[in-house]
Amino acid sequence: MSSSTAVHVDLAERSYDILIGTGVVDRLGSVLEGRRRAAIVTQAAIPTAIVDSTRAALDDAGIAHDIVFMGDGEDHKTLATVEDLCRRFTQSGLLRSDAVVALGGGVVGDTAGFAAAVHYRGVDVVQVPTTLLAMVDSAIGGKTGVNLPEGKNLVGAFHQPVAVLADPEVLTTLSDREFRCGLGEIAKYALMGEDFVSAHTAALVARDPAVLGEIIARSAAIKAQYVAADELERTGTRAVLNYGHTLAHALETATGHALLHGEAVAIGLVFAAQLAATLERIDHHVVEHHEFLVAALGLPTSAPPGLRADDLIPIMARDKKSAGKLTFMLAGPRGIERVDDPDPAAVRKALAAIGVEG
Numbered sequence: 001m002s003s004s005t006a007v008h009v010d011l012a013e014r015s016y017d018i019l020i021g022t023g024v025v026d027r028l029g030s031v032l033e034g035r036r037r038a039a040i041v042t043q044a045a046i047p048t049a050i051v052d053s054t055r056a057a058l059d060d061a062g063i064a065h066d067i068v069f070m071g072d073g074e075d076h077k078t079l080a081t082v083e084d085l086c087r088r089f090t091q092s093g094l095l096r097s098d099a100v101v102a103l104g105g106g107v108v109g110d111t112a113g114f115a116a117a118v119h120y121r122g123v124d125v126v127q128v129p130t131t132l133l134a135m136v137d138s139a140i141g142g143k144t145g146v147n148l149p150e151g152k153n154l155v156g157a158f159h160q161p162v163a164v165l166a167d168p169e170v171l172t173t174l175s176d177r178e179f180r181c182g183l184g185e186i187a188k189y190a191l192m193g194e195d196f197v198s199a200h201t202a203a204l205v206a207r208d209p210a211v212l213g214e215i216i217a218r219s220a221a222i223k224a225q226y227v228a229a230d231e232l233e234r235t236g237t238r239a240v241l242n243y244g245h246t247l248a249h250a251l252e253t254a255t256g257h258a259l260l261h262g263e264a265v266a267i268g269l270v271f272a273a274q275l276a277a278t279l280e281r282i283d284h285h286v287v288e289h290h291e292f293l294v295a296a297l298g299l300p301t302s303a304p305p306g307l308r309a310d311d312l313i314p315i316m317a318r319d320k321k322s323a324g325k326l327t328f329m330l331a332g333p334r335g336i337e338r339v340d341d342p343d344p345a346a347v348r349k350a351l352a353a354i355g356v357e358g
Ligand SMILES: NC(=O)c1ccc[n+]([C@@H]2O[C@H](COP(=O)([O-])OP(=O)(O)OC[C@H]3O[C@@H](n4cnc5c(N)ncnc54)[C@H](O)[C@@H]3O)[C@@H](O)[C@H]2O)c1
Pocket: 043, 045, 046, 047, 072, 073, 074, 077, 104, 105, 106, 107, 108, 110, 130, 131, 132, 133, 134, 137, 138, 139, 140, 141, 142, 143, 144, 152, 153, 170, 171, 172, 173, 174, 175, 178, 181, 261
């Protein structure tokens, strides 16, 4: 049996554990004990060894299973894919008391999670994240959904998993760029409060499995704490997790997704610190610390050339959570807080500080 660290996600109903450790997928049998059948949703790019160990865990537990492949990339995070998955669940004989296993990164987790949320009005899902971003962020917290041509993640549901199983060893096959994207979210957690990352940047970048396991567990615990405090994103507490994300979403849109999410978050974190300093909420040394940590993780600290404030500001104001205001999560004396419509000159000054043209 594998050794693992457990992080508990404490909810009013349907609390669950995030298990982190080598070989943790072996726990699938006990997590799904008593189930008859499972549908494993994955992608062709997920290494065969990862898929095989997932199948073996179900075989050992006597749980019948089918593999359901979906396409790779944001373009496949659609309602059409959800329809395809649900049809294949039905064809494979999945019943309401059975389960879906989402085996992949955030694209698989969000899409398969949403298909599970709506199939028979709700089938259980186990999230088995295989990217660093999914392990520390998207697999935790029950937000599932797909994109519309009009925008990202516009259709979805809260559907908490019955468990999250994260094995840092599976990250060895992830591309450097995708791995760094996960580091962007980890930088966010470290910059939201206690910095548990700065002392370990070299080992993290080298993908040392022991250090990775520890940092994933710390990051998952922070996400779990905010999810438990505000499961359905109603009180504003969970919105703190959007630290760095207002600009990040605008950068992704403005660059036509040439910048990946984690890279955009890294730049968004430095911008948020610049804006907080310009508004005299924090000292400049905090900005320097943001820049140091982001750079030490191999992530960009400034915007790519050619972006203009006049393009980015309207995109930020259209954010689906902002009701037409410019809304930022910013550091300050009381920690990270929501700040609405800060002085436009300060926003422009902070954008200029990260290399955005006036
Ligand atoms: N639900 C949430 O709370 C939440 C939070 C953050 C992000 N997201 C969503 O997550 C998605 C991004 O997820 P992502 O960054 O994991 O990208 P992704 O799922 O597209 O995975 C990146 C690439 O890596 C491949 N891959 C995955 N695991 C691998 C492995 N172990 N070895 C080799 N290749 C592997 C995938 O096939 C894919 O090509 C976005 O759609 C975003 O909206 C959701």
